[in-house]
Amino acid sequence: MTRPLVAIERFFERLFERPATRLFNPRLQPVQLQRRLERAMESERRISHDRTYVPDRYRIALNPRDFGHFEGYRSTLESDLSEALLKRARQRGYTLLARPRIWLEPTDEVRAGDITVLADVLDPAALTAAASGLRRVEGDGPRPPRSPEPPLPPTRAAPPSGRPFESNATLAYQVPANAAPAAIIEIAGPGMAPQRVAFRGGTLRVGRGPENDIVLSDERVSRQHGTFTTRQGAFIYTDGGSTNGSFVNGSLISEIALGSGDVVRLGSTTLTIHPDR
Numbered sequence: 367m368t369r370p371l372v373a374i375e376r377f378f379e380r381l382f383e384r385p386a387t388r389l390f391n392p393r394l395q396p397v398q399l400q401r402r403l404e405r406a407m408e409s410e411r412r413i414s415h416d417r418t419y420v421p422d423r424y425r426i427a428l429n430p431r432d433f434g435h436f437e438g439y440r441s442t443l444e445s446d447l448s449e450a451l452l453k454r455a456r457q458r459g460y461t462l463l464a465r466p467r468i469w470l471e472p473t474d475e476v477r478a479g480d481i482t483v484l485a486d487v488l489d490p491a492a493l494t495a496a497a498s499g500l501r502r503v504e505g506d507g508p509r510p511p512r513s514p515e516p517p518l519p520p521t522r523a524a525p526p527s528g529r530p531f532e533s534n535a536t537l538a539y540q541v542p543a544n545a546a547p548a549a550i551i552e553i554a555g556p557g558m559a560p561q562r563v564a565f566r567g568g569t570l571r572v573g574r575g576p577e578n579d580i581v582l583s584d585e586r587v588s589r590q591h592g593t594f595t596t597r598q599g600a601f602i603y604t605d606g607g608s609t610n611g612s613f614v615n616g617s618l619i620s621e622i623a624l625g626s627g628d629v630v631r632l633g634s635t636t637l638t639i640h641p642d643r
Contacts, residue, residue, distance in 0.1 A: 393432075394428070394432050398481065399447060402481045406421070407421060407455070416620075420455055423466070423467050424468045425468075425469050426471065426482070427483075427484070428470060428480075430474065433472035462623050463623065464623050548566045549641060553635065555635030556635070564642060566642070572592055573592070577590075586610050588607075592605045600623040610632075612632055
């Protein structure tokens with residue numbers, strides 16, 4: 367949405383919504399929060415040459431009076447709103463670096479009846495690495511503050527008299543690794559007995575060709591259909607440009623973060639994700 371259209375939309379919000387709030391003092395409803403989250407997702411899209419990335423972290427700021435109406439079931443509401451955003455992203459073919467996370471927060475800076483949503487990506491550095499040269503789509507309102515960049519490792523001061531450092535005196539810094547998700551992939555399809563494959567990190571290639579880690583005897587599956595892998599601690603499935611596409615819970619996707627209970631369909635074969643406990 368372009369900025370002139372955003373300004374018009376906000377004008378009509380002030381014209382219709384806020385007077386109604388002052389006159390009738392209605393309670394905010396969960397569907398209103400969902401609509402604002404969807405608008406935030408759309409306004410903060412970032413497009414690369416072949417994918418559209420959307421944020422996966424959202425903070426909903428509410429007046430304390432409105433926040434109090436949701437406080438009794440806040441955790442359930444945050445989970446339901448997260449599922450709604452995940453479904454919308456899948457329906458529109460957007461790419462998420464992780465499942466959406468949502469927080470409700472009270473603040474006196476927001477007037478009663480108003481909703482303010484701040485959206486940000488899980489890890490800006492990972493997003494930049496995943497798709498260099500992204501351009502920002504004009505969106506609704508100012509961008510939320512970025513997560514602080516991690517501090518640079520300390521540097522050693524130069525030794526006296528300009529002598530070079532000895533190699534055995536050089537400090538080494540270990541980069542912390544993200545824990546890889548563990549999952550069980552339950553496979554069911556034509557021409558094969560049901561099987562279960564454990565995933566504990568790395569990459570699992572899936573397709574009809576014998577070179578894959580998971581070989582499917584399904585004529586509608588491409589020779590190299592897709593891959594399961596991890597990124598930033600999330601379990602990711604990526605379609606490899608297959609002929610008939612990849613579907614998750616019925617929605618066509620190119621890449622998506624998976625969770626327990628998700629069903630990946632390739633041709634006539636289903637791969638159901640279960641936690642590895």
